[in-house]
Amino acid sequence: MVKIGIIGGSGLDDPKILKDSKEVEIKTPYGDPTSVLTEGTINNVNVFLIARHGKQHQHSPTSVNYRANIWALKEVGCTHIIATTAVGSLRKEIDRGHLVIMDQFIDFTRHRKVTFHDTFEKGAIHTPMANPFSEDLRNLLVSGCKSLNLDHHEKGTVITIEGPRFSTKAESRMFRAWGADIINMSIAPECILANEIGIPYAAVAMSTDYDCWKEDEKPVTWDAILEIFKANVGKVTKLLFEVIPKVK
Secondary structure, eight states: OOEEEEEEOTTOOOGGGSEEEEEEOOOBTTBOOSSOEEEEEETTEEEEEEETTTTTTOSOTTTOOHHHHHHHHHHTTOSEEEEEEEEEESSTTSOTTOEEEOOEEEEEOOSSOOOSOSOOTTOOOOOOOSSOSOHHHHHHHHHHHHHTTOOEESOOEEEEEOOSSOOOHHHHHHHHHHTOOEEESSHHHHHHHHHHHTOOEEEEEEEEEOTTTOTTSOOOOHHHHHHHHHHHHHHHHHHHHHHGGGOO
């Protein structure tokens, strides 16, 4: 049976999108998830929603318990994970409100637990990560964007920084030179851990700003991000409702 785990990023963690919802508390070997899970349905498909940063957005990107979140979704039987996230654009063509269906990440974090395999007592484990996002889920998300006529980009490399501060201009220019298309603070190690535990994972990003590399734009602020997000959050919700019934 298909069960979808939705990891809700900033502004995309409203349990009201689920029908017949109820809260589910899960304990994990890695501590408590950053929020209780909300179980419900979308178009008759079982869904578990978790608020990545907590229901009051109380957890900074570094303090999110990514291992507990992913483990909890595995524990309740999720067969697939679709994550949502706000991102800054590092490319002129990725405008505010555009969606990006990521296909690669660069992990520029420094202080996070990035693996379930802290020891090799039972043998060495090195998880392949050449193509970290599920191609099947990505194709569904891209097809969904096309069906709904949403402005989107079929591929994109996200660089995940530690945060919670935003980038300097020098960093922003460096990330562009490295080949990153968008920037956020959460996809790594979340995507890594989903791969390690064997759950197909894909993520849809909403561009809210141009970070600080673009000289004719004001540097990003949290208030500006929230303004764009509130104006465009319905796009991601529609996409989830379009895609989830088609997951197999």
